[in-house]
Amino acid sequence: MTHTFHQLSPHIHWLSPDSTTDRPVLGVISGRRGSLIVDAGNSPAHAKILLKEIDRCNLPAPLYLFLTHWHWDHVFGAARFSLPTFAHHETVRIVERMSDFDWSDTALDQRVRDGLEIEFCRDMLKAELPDRSKLVIYAPEIAISDQVTVHLGDITCQLIHVGGDHAHDSTVAFVPEDRVMFLGDCIYDDLHHGARRVTTGKLFPLYERLLSFNADYYLPSHHTEPMTRQALAEEHTLMTKIGRTVERLGDDRESVLAALPQALEGPLDADHIEIADAFLAGLRLPEVVSVL
Secondary structure (H helix, E strand, O other): OOOOEEEEEOOEEEEOOEOOOOEOOEEEEEOOOOEEEEOOOOOHHHHHHHHHHHHHOOOOOEEEEEOOOOOHHHHOOHHHHOOOEEEEHHHHHHHHHHOOOOOOHHHHHHHHHOOOOOHHHHHHHHHHOOOOOOOOOOOOOEEEOOEEEEEOOOOEEEEEEOOOOOOOOOEEEEEOOOOEEEEEOOOOOEOOOOOOEOOHHHHHHHHHHHHHOOOOEEEEOOOOOOEEHHHHHHHHHHHHHHHHHHHHHOOOHHHHHHHHHHHHOOOOOHHHHHHHHHHHHHHHOOOOOOOO
16 A cells, blocks of 8 residues: 655645555644644554654644544544544544444444445455454544634644534534645545435535635545645536436436436536436435434
C-alpha cells in the first residue's frame, strides 16, 4: 500500500487514501499551538504512517484528534494517537459500543449474518488487520452536539455536525482561514442497509449547507484528490437533476431512465444509472438511521 502526504494550504496537509484495504484520507490542521488530526485511520499501522509524515515535515505536534463518524476505517487507529478526541455524541455512543464487540473472524461473520455488519467492511477489516487479538478501540472523550470551534493559535477549526445518508453522525472540519473543509464520508451513499442508497431529503440540504461555507476546497475521505468548490457545485447540480427526476416519476426505473437524458441534456452513462438506482433505493428505504 502506498500513500502520499500533500500540503493543500498553509495550515493543512492530507495523507492520500488507499482502496486496497479501504484506508481513507487523514488530515493534519496545524497552528502555532499544535495540530488537530482529522480521522484516526483504519488501523494502528495506518495511523503510524501519518505520525511519521508529521515528524518528517516537522509539523507542530498533535494536540487533538477528531473523528468524522463512527465507521471502522476512520476510528480503528485512534489508540495509536492517544489524544483528546472530538466526535459527535452519536459517534461516541457507537464507538463505545463497538469497543465491547468480539472482533474475531467468527464474530465478524456472525454480525454480517445478523445484519450488523456488511461483507465489504468485514473483508476490508480482515485484510487490514488479519490479527485483531490485541485490537484496542479508543472511544472519543469530547462529545459534539452541533458545533464546536477548536483554537490552534493562529487558526481555528470548526467541527460541525451535518449528517447525511452515509452516516447520521457525520461531522465536518472547516478551517475558515484556509478556506478548506474535510468532509469525511458525508456526501457518499449509504452502504449499510441493502442496496446502495441516497435520499433527496438528506442529500440536497447537505450539499446546500456545505456550499454555504466560504470554502475553496473540500476533501472527501475516499477521493484521491480534493474537490474544488466548482466541482462540488457541479456534483450538486447533477445529483439534483437525477434525484428530482426520481422524485417526480417515483419507483419506476424504466420511466426514470427514459426521462433522464432530457433532464441531463445529454446521454446516460453508467455513473448516471448508478446514481439513479441509489435514489430509487432511497425511495424504498428512506428512514434508516443506524444499524447500531
